[in-house]
Amino acid sequence: QVQLVESGGGLVQAGGSLRLSCAASGRVFKINVMGWYRQAPGRQRELVARVISGGKLDYIDSVKGRFTISGDNAKNTVDLQMNSLKPEDTAVYYCNANIYTFPQGSQEYWGQGTQVTVSS
Numbered sequence: 001q002v003q004l005v006e007s008g009g010g011l012v013q014a015g016g017s018l019r020l021s022c023a024a025s026g027r028v029f030k031i032n033v034m035g036w037y038r039q040a041p042g043r044q045r046e047l048v049a050r051v052i053s054g055g056k057l058d059y060i061d062s063v064k065g066r067f068t069i070s071g072d073n074a075k076n077t078v079d080l081q082m083n084s085l086k087p088e089d090t091a092v093y094y095c096n097a098n099i100y101t102f103p104q105g106s107q108e109y110w111g112q113g114t115q116v117t118v119s120s
Helices: none
Strands: 002-007 010-013 018-026 030-039 046-052 056-059 067-072 077-082 091-101 105-110 114-119
Touching (some): 018 030, 030 067, 046 077, 077 091
Antiparallel strands (some): 030 091, 046 056
């Protein structure tokens, strides 16, 4: 009953920028956590950045100073502005959210993934 719709992936040269967006649709009552993970070929999926209820922002060290995550609670969206992209940022990026719905309660949701490719 909740879907995460992602947009903004693509191909960019090193040093360039991309902006990923994720929108939660359906019977959304409250978003507890919303953010982005990524998975490169042959690697485990890792958290990139997230927004936690109350406004706390988390980033992995490798993207600090380059990526900025922001949320719009009224629109049930989260954006990830990615600047100074590096080839090692290449991965499939997945939107993730923990969302409370009625009457089901809090559940984890994943987007289908969007490819980000950074060329050298």
